[in-house]
Amino acid sequence: MAKEERRQPELRFKGFTADWEQREFKEIVKRVSKTSNSNQLPKVEFQDIVAGQGRLDSNFIEIYDDRKGIVFRPGNILYGKLRPYLKNWLLVDFKGKAIGDFWVFEENNSNSRFIYYLIQTNHYQRIANDTSGTKMPRSDWNKVSNSSFFIPTTNEQELIGQLFKLIDYTLTLHQRKLKKLKTLKKAYLQQMFPEKTQNIPKLRFKSFSDEWKQRELSTMTKYKNGKGYEDIQAESGELELINLNSISLDGGLKYSGKYVAEAKDTLHKNDIVMILSDIGHGNLLGRVALIPEDNRFVLNQRVARLRPNETVNPEFLFTYINTHQSYFKSQGAGMSQLNLSKSSVENFKNYVPLLLEQQKIGTFFKHLDELTTLQKEKLTEFQKIKKSLLNNLFV
Secondary structure (H helix, E strand, O other), X not given: OOOOOOOXXXXXXXXXXXXXXXXXXXXXXXXXXXXEOOOOOEEEEHHHEEOOOOXXXXXOOOOEXXXXXXXXXXXXXXXXXXXXXXXXXXXXXXXXXXXXXXXXXXXXXXXXXXXXXXXXXXXXXXXXXOOEOOOOOEOOHHHHHOOXXXXXXXXXXXXXXXXXXXXXXXXXXXXXXXXXXXXXXXXXXXXXXOOOOOOOOOOOOOOOOOOOEEEEHHHOEEXXXXXXXXXXXXXXXXXXXXXXXXXOXXXXXXXXXXXXXXXXXXXXXXXXXXXXXXXXXXXXXXXXXXXXXXXXXXXXXXXXEEEEOOOOOHHHXXXXXXXXXXXXXXXXEOOOEEEOOHHHHHOOEEEEOOHHHHHHHHHHHHHHHHHHHHHHHHHHHHHHHHHHHHHHOOO
């Protein structure tokens, strides 16, 4: 006996008990086709939308031109049919024209906000990503329009749409807070470290007035290369491997997923680990992260350990190195893969304050990084909540 098809979501608002109705996509939306080249309508292009977040890029301003585009109105949905895995979608609240590879949807006996979140569900995404083309894959309208979805009454649609609107609003607030923290850190880095050829920063903590002294990295750290563990690494073990995938662009330590059972030389708390090889533009070359605890990590090859001595504060040195990435990037040698040598790392030289001022600066940026990490975690948690609700509030 065939399994009965589920007609209700796992979660529902109080008072709703009726089965959802099965309807084809073309029955609940109209695909807008009217075009215009009027320069009186603001345009939206594919690249104007923040992929996967359903909003216009923060740099977007109303731009007018005379190219032809599909005319949309408030309440319409713009859906990027080109490379649909990028998740370019937007629920618009103004009149304009969509230029490029968009479908423009208009509700048909349905709630537009409900439809907007329906297209974000796994069910719709599987259909939209069953594409034609290889280099430039596009969603197939015949497949999408003829696919069936379960739809509730318009009253229940409206409640679902309003809930997700609130979730997206909260996500946007967390994204803005995170962006402000990153902008704030960038501004402080520019002010609290001296400019080129200068030996005093523009912004200092009270009571510090001494000139910063030029020092080589070799006078502040003990350098050591990592070893090759490829033959004995595993998916589990006592010691986590620090490899080229373990350090992020912002200097965060990432989970590598690779382990070894034992090693003679483990890393110490406050050791600094540096990427020595990178492909492409070398944006990770010389990027460092700080080790948080003793005897938990071991260093793989093409990553270096810099162990700070008693003349330098580790948290200051971590920020100091990541602030001067242009030097390390310029030292990369090679063609398809850029590599840093021990000498180019140890010879890095710049202005450094006395230890007490280092400690103040290190603690300040540590606190700022902790706030940023906390904000990232909040954002991630709300993204998980939205994903879970998309799975449980739709059939």
